Amino acid sequence: MLVLLPPSEGKAASGDGVPVALDALSLPGLTAARAQVLETLVGLCRGDEEAAAEVLGLSPGLRGEVARNAGLPTAGARPAGEVYTGVLFDNLALATLDEAAHDRAERSLLVFSGLWGAVRIGDRIPPYRCSMGVKLPGLGALGPYWRAATAAVLPEVADGLVLDLRSSAYAAAWKPAGELVTRTATVRVLQERDGKRSVVSHFNKATKGRLVRDLLVAGAEPKTPGELVEALLGLGHRVEVAAEGTARKPWQLDVVVTEVH
Template sequence: MLVLLPPSEGKAASGRGAALELGSLSLPGLTAAREAVLTELVDLCAGDEDKAREVLGLSEGLRGEVAKNAELRTAGARPAGEIYTGVLYDALGLASLDAAAKERAAASLLVFSGLWGAVRVTDRIPSYRCSMGVRLPGLGALGAHWRAATASVLPEAAGSGLVLDLRSAAYAAAWKPKGETAARTATVRVLYAPTRKVVSHFNKATKGRIVRSLLTAGAAPGDPAELVEALRDLGYEVEAAAPARAGAAWTLDVLVNEVH
């Protein structure tokens, strides 16, 4: 099982660990594309601060993020699972998983990123600010940049098992499973049961809890149909139907009765 996650806007501080080693990150086929984004981002942020804030879409209150980006090559690095914070990651609670579940997380979780493309939670990265919606002056739109880079790398990472895609739309643009891989892919919507409306904040928390439940239980569904059964066994109310056409991803609706 491969679980695709969005990053978080807010991130923990880099700390005082050893600096980034770009070549040590998982998915080495993305190294050249990572170097291209890193180089342009660092140069941009080391230059005109106001231009950098405009390109990155940062408010005046986030001006310090520009200086942080300028030091990415020398800043301390920590496991990505410690860098990413926020609602989904709080609910996932990587640090409090038992040893076996942590091993499963290391093997199955992949976090998408405007800067790194995609990283494992064990990959050591510095704290940064660069969303997938950014358009860098030299490289252009990051979504398109990463689509080209991930086209051959991600299908290999997905292997022959289930792909559970929990990314937001902006990060889903970086790689869209196709063909046989798409047929093994499931996306999740979180709906408020009484109204069948999509929830927002609680959506992230529920997705984090789903991943934690699967990791803790040691569940290993091989395809979307098996995922539906695994989630129901774990106490989730799930509605799903096979896609109308071959080679299309499944959409699972997880129903919740609370939205806070």
């Protein structure tokens, strides 16, 4: 099982080790593309601060992120699973997994990134600020940029079920094709209240974090979207098949909750 995750805007304050080594990251087929994005981002942030902040979509209170990006080549790095600190990762709580579950997380989780393309949770990276929606000078929008780079790389590691929990911006960086489509499942979180359902926005990240954690702790290894539904039902989640997959569209699953937290 390969689980595709979005990153979080929230990140650790700093790294605590040696700088990032691009050739040591997972998915070596992305190394050249990573180097190009990193060089472009650092060059942008070492120039005009106001222009860099505008490109990155930073508010005045986040202008310090420009300086942090400027120092990325020499900044301390730490495992990606420690760098990302948002709602999904808070509920995934990687640091509290036992050794077996953490090993499964290192094998199965893939976090998409505007800067790195995609990394595994054990890959050492520095904290940064560069969302997938950014348009970098000379490279353009990062979604299409990474889509070209990931097209040949991702199918090599997606050899079973693909559970795609990415937001739309990060889903733009890679789309399954061919027979992979029928092995891919996406998840929507719905809240049911007084017999009516509505799409959960912010808190859908918390639910997705808990879903993944439960699968890791249980040691579940579903090989198809149908087996994934059975596994989640067995773990106490209320899951419904909104649409079975076709040759062109992945399976769409609904997870129904009564409370959001």
